[in-house]
Amino acid sequence: MILVAGGAGYIGSHLVKELVEKEEVLVLDNLSTGHLESVDERATFIQADIGDFNHLDTIFSEYPIRAVMHFAASSLVGESVIDPKKYYANNVGATLNLLNVMVKHRVGRMIFSSTAATYGTPNIEYIDESVPLNPINPYGKSKRMIEEILEDYAKAYDFRFVSLRYFNAAGAHESSVIGESHEPETHLIPIVLEQLAGFREKVSIFGTNYDTPDGTCIRDYIHVTDLANAHILALDNLLSSDSKSAIFNLGNGQGYSVREIIETCEKVTGLQCIVENCEKRPGDPARLVASARKIEQVFGWKAEHNLEEIIESAWNWHREKRF
Ligand code: UDP
Numbered sequence: 001m002i003l004v005a006g007g008a009g010y011i012g013s014h015l016v017k018e019l020v021e022k023e024e025v026l027v028l029d030n031l032s033t034g035h036l037e038s039v040d041e042r043a044t045f046i047q048a049d050i051g052d053f054n055h056l057d058t059i060f061s062e063y064p065i066r067a068v069m070h071f072a073a074s075s076l077v078g079e080s081v082i083d084p085k086k087y088y089a090n091n092v093g094a095t096l097n098l099l100n101v102m103v104k105h106r107v108g109r110m111i112f113s114s115t116a117a118t119y120g121t122p123n124i125e126y127i128d129e130s131v132p133l134n135p136i137n138p139y140g141k142s143k144r145m146i147e148e149i150l151e152d153y154a155k156a157y158d159f160r161f162v163s164l165r166y167f168n169a170a171g172a173h174e175s176s177v178i179g180e181s182h183e184p185e186t187h188l189i190p191i192v193l194e195q196l197a198g199f200r201e202k203v204s205i206f207g208t209n210y211d212t213p214d215g216t217c218i219r220d221y222i223h224v225t226d227l228a229n230a231h232i233l234a235l236d237n238l239l240s241s242d243s244k245s246a247i248f249n250l251g252n253g254q255g256y257s258v259r260e261i262i263e264t265c266e267k268v269t270g271l272q273c274i275v276e277n278c279e280k281r282p283g284d285p286a287r288l289v290a291s292a293r294k295i296e297q298v299f300g301w302k303a304e305h306n307l308e309e310i311i312e313s314a315w316n317w318h319r320e321k322r323f
Helices: 012-021 053-062 078-084 086-105 138-156 188-196 224-239 258-267 293-299 307-322
Strands: 002-005 025-030 044-047 069-070 107-113 160-166 168-170 204-207 222-223 248-250 275-278
Touching: 002 012, 002 044, 012 069, 012 224, 025 053, 025 248, 044 160, 053 086, 069 086, 069 224, 078 086, 086 138, 086 248, 107 224, 138 160, 160 224, 168 224, 168 307, 188 204, 188 258, 204 258, 222 224, 222 307, 224 248, 248 293, 258 307
Parallel strands: 002 025, 002 069, 025 044, 069 107, 107 160, 160 248, 168 222, 204 275
Antiparallel strands: none
């Protein structure tokens, strides 16, 4: 059985939908931001907080858990600057608790959700895993701290991990049953689609004089199902007897500016977006684009969805489920 912590969240619930096809899945989620209705009904669900040692201890005694996939975290950069204690408690403290229950019960395999925010603001075209880490906000720092703890646990205990550094996850499941829904929404693609559907007055473009071809920030958008499939490959690998701990970037390897995202949303929907040019958002690097070469070479993973497909899937889900 595979334990998925945070399996009711955006990325976790998409992973669970793929994983239930081949494994027994136990989802834990405290439902602080996740949605119970997003959890595939083939999975077992327990409402639990990974910071609760005694509850986890009981769960690990009752279920034959072979590995943990850990998505449960707070993940908003801006909020982490305003409320760092929340980020260090949820992302570091609670994860440490989960790790210590794993060690106690000799469950020595973890797939960890990390982030491109661990790199900070590298002035480089394609970021590979050798780029120096210099996270500039508590969110990125909290994720890097756990990677360091994982590295030490792997040296000391019978413990192996794969850490996946996500770039910009986007899109929705092809069934349109689950998709991206945050409250409040801060991510670009859902915000643009909400505007196009008439639920927002306008889209604010945060910064128009960056050192990029059209002056707006460039990001690497990866379909959430491509992301989920990378986790399945990483898990298969981690459960093999000769696996090694490793860290991988997870992105498409292609950069799109904020204006290009808005244009593509307009093209996919046939609607016109109302935008306003605004000040830069603090802490936003001009360009964050992955080199995904390492995960392609080691796991044979390849992103299968392009930007239009990402936006189409998001639009289909928004129309069916939210509007
Ligand atoms: N962005 C924007 N307007 C918005 C939301 C986001 O211009 O209403 C920009 C943001 O500054 C960044 C890019 O869109 O350059 C992607 O932001 P998002 O919050 O989706 O992801 P992040 O890269 O911060 O993880």
